[in-house]
Structure formats: structure tokens, C-alpha cells
Amino acid sequence: MRLLLIGFGNVGKALLRLLTDDRNPLSRSGSKPQIVAVLDRKGGAIDPAGLDSAELLRTDESEGTVAAALEVGQFGLSPLAAIKEVEAEIVLELAPTNPATGEPGISHVETALRNGRDVITTNKGPPALAMRPLQRLARLNNVEFRFSGTVGGGTPILEFIKRTAKVDRVLSLRAILNGTTNYILAQMYDFETSMEEALKQVQRLGYAEKDSSLDILGIDPALKLTIIANYALDREIAPNEFHLTGINNVTLEEVTRYKREGRKTKLICSIDKEATVSPQPIEVSQPICVDGSLNLVQLKTEYTREMTLVGPGAGGYPTATAILNDLLAIEKERHAKDTLTAEITRIRAH
Numbered sequence: 001m002r003l004l005l006i007g008f009g010n011v012g013k014a015l016l017r018l019l020t021d022d023r024n025p026l027s028r029s030g031s032k033p034q035i036v037a038v039l040d041r042k043g044g045a046i047d048p049a050g051l052d053s054a055e056l057l058r059t060d061e062s063e064g065t066v067a068a069a070l071e072v073g074q075f076g077l078s079p080l081a082a083i084k085e086v087e088a089e090i091v092l093e094l095a096p097t098n099p100a101t102g103e104p105g106i107s108h109v110e111t112a113l114r115n116g117r118d119v120i121t122t123n124k125g126p127p128a129l130a131m132r133p134l135q136r137l138a139r140l141n142n143v144e145f146r147f148s149g150t151v152g153g154g155t156p157i158l159e160f161i162k163r164t165a166k167v168d169r170v171l172s173l174r175a176i177l178n179g180t181t182n183y184i185l186a187q188m189y190d191f192e193t194s195m196e197e198a199l200k201q202v203q204r205l206g207y208a209e210k211d212s213s214l215d216i217l218g219i220d221p222a223l224k225l226t227i228i229a230n231y232a233l234d235r236e237i238a239p240n241e242f243h244l245t246g247i248n249n250v251t252l253e254e255v256t257r258y259k260r261e262g263r264k265t266k267l268i269c270s271i272d273k274e275a276t277v278s279p280q281p282i283e284v285s286q287p288i289c290v291d292g293s294l295n296l297v298q299l300k301t302e303y304t305r306e307m308t309l310v311g312p313g314a315g316g317y318p319t320a321t322a323i324l325n326d327l328l329a330i331e332k333e334r335h336a337k338d339t340l341t342a343e344i345t346r347i348r349a350h
Helices: 010-019 053-063 079-085 105-114 125-140 157-167 179-191 195-204 219-232 252-260 316-349
Strands: 002-006 034-040 043-046 073-075 090-093 118-121 170-176 263-271 275-283 294-301 306-312
Touching: 002 010, 002 079, 010 034, 010 053, 010 316, 034 053, 034 079, 043 079, 079 105, 090 105, 090 316, 105 118, 105 125, 118 125, 118 316, 125 219, 157 170, 157 219, 157 294, 157 306, 170 219, 179 195, 179 252, 179 263, 179 294, 219 263, 219 275, 252 263
Parallel strands: 002 034, 002 090, 090 118
Antiparallel strands: 034 043, 043 073, 170 263, 170 294, 263 275, 294 306
């Protein structure tokens, strides 16, 4: 299993560390994935025999780019060129999200699928803005397009909702889908910290990017809610169809006033008659009132009535575990296809 990584931020680095750990589930299954290419904003590193993960991490730490790696580094290497030219079965598209166009992520995914590569992405742009055409393209080329890490990090929110919706009618959904804003609001509530200082803390912890506008303005959770609606609930909703309000206008005075009333401000995502993302005061006794970087989804259904899933929704390692889960699913799918092909060949031979 040869892997090509596009994007080498917190998630990509965490994934490399997990893959070098013999205790990871891929190693336990007998699979030996090889990282044959890693690309960042300045270029990349390629080795058909498999890159040295530890050396790549050291190079990135000292030089700021894997393109500086001795012998295998290439400055200016294009992701699209690498997808077409590097021999790899799976492309991991881990680039930052562009909420307006989804590019260059959509083009990366599309090119990989057209070239017969399975794709795993943590980039919310492609599934939020182009899910249906990319799924059709994957089916046409008999490859996989997976994106479980786009929502909830390592918490399997997408599959939880999709499996529930298959057997029970989902009447409504409420969720907290952005660990960054949830952490910020919790710091403001618990320690009366300003939003600016709380944001600096969450950036130091690696939960937020330097440009946190996608989180603060509510765009990130709106993209996630779009993916949930289209993938898990089979409802075609675009990000621009949401009633969207971020936390940028939430004040410390407002948070403190709600605190005296026994309520916490949370950025709530909901799908009912309408799809909304907005900060709301929530009674502290309510299950949805989780803190820190936790994510939560709460479903009201026709038969089961109410179900809640809670788990970490931010950070490199939780999201990297979602990638491992997708890799295992692809490996299982490939094994099933190989078994079926072998059985068909055996039957025809007789």
C-alpha cells in the first residue's frame, strides 16, 4: 500500500508518527503502508522505495519544508504532477480548506480519482462543495473516496449518523462541530478570558490554524454540517443555504451574564426544518453542553427517540486516527474485491 500525502501540517505529521508505530491497526492487520511522496507548500519529497518518516519530520522542523530533504527533496513540485506521475495506490489530500471554491483540493481529488487512485481527505472543501460529482467519479473509476476525518476528528460522527439514518428516521440534529470555538467559549466562561487570549491559547495547543477566521465566523462548522446533511442524511444542502452566525460578536460580558443565569454560550449546529449555525445560550445541565475541544452530535429519531455521541473533534492525532480508519476500510474493500475476482476466475475455469 503506497501512500502519497498532500499537505504536511499537524495532521500529516501526526499520521507519519502513527504509521511508524508498530502498534497501529494497519501493522496489526499485516499491512505495510509506504509513504512514497509528501508534498507541502514549497515542494515535496519522493522516494519510490519509501520515505524515511523520521528524517522527513526532522527536515521539516529544521528547514520548514520537506522539499529540503537530501536526495529526495524537490522544490516547486506540483501536487497535480505528483498525483499523475508518482506510483501510489492511495492519495491522502490533507491540504487546508478553501471554503469558497474548494480548490485546489477538488482538483487534487478529481485528478487522483481519474488516475485510478483511492482518495482519503481531511479537507472539507471537496466533500462539502463537490460530494456528488466526486462520488460518481469514484464509482466510475472503481476506486474509493473517503472523508471521515472531515467531521469530528477521530470521533466517527459521519458513520454514527449514517447508520442511524438507515434504520430510523432522523427528525432533527443538534451538534457542536468546532473544537476551536468550543474551547474559546469554555475559556471565556470558566476563566473570564478574553476571546483574543483564548484564541491564542487554542492556537498554541494546535487546535486552530493561524488564520482562525473559518472557525470564528462559523464557516468551518457550516461546511461540516453540509457534509453531514449530504452524506449521512441524504439531504442536498449547500453551505450558502445555512443561516450562519459565528462567535465573532460574542462578548465576555454576554458570556458572564449567561453564566450567572446557569447557561453557557455554545456554537450550535442544527438541522430541523432549517439548517443553522449560531451561538446560543444552553442550560449547563443539558448533555449538549460539553467543554474543551470536544465535539458532540445529538439525534432525535422516530423510534429510538434520542441518541448522543461525544468525542474529541480537533487536533492532529484524533484526525490522523480517522485516516487510519479509512485506510483500514479501503484495505478491507480491496480484499473483498480480490476475493470476488478470484472466485469468479475459479468458477470460469471450471
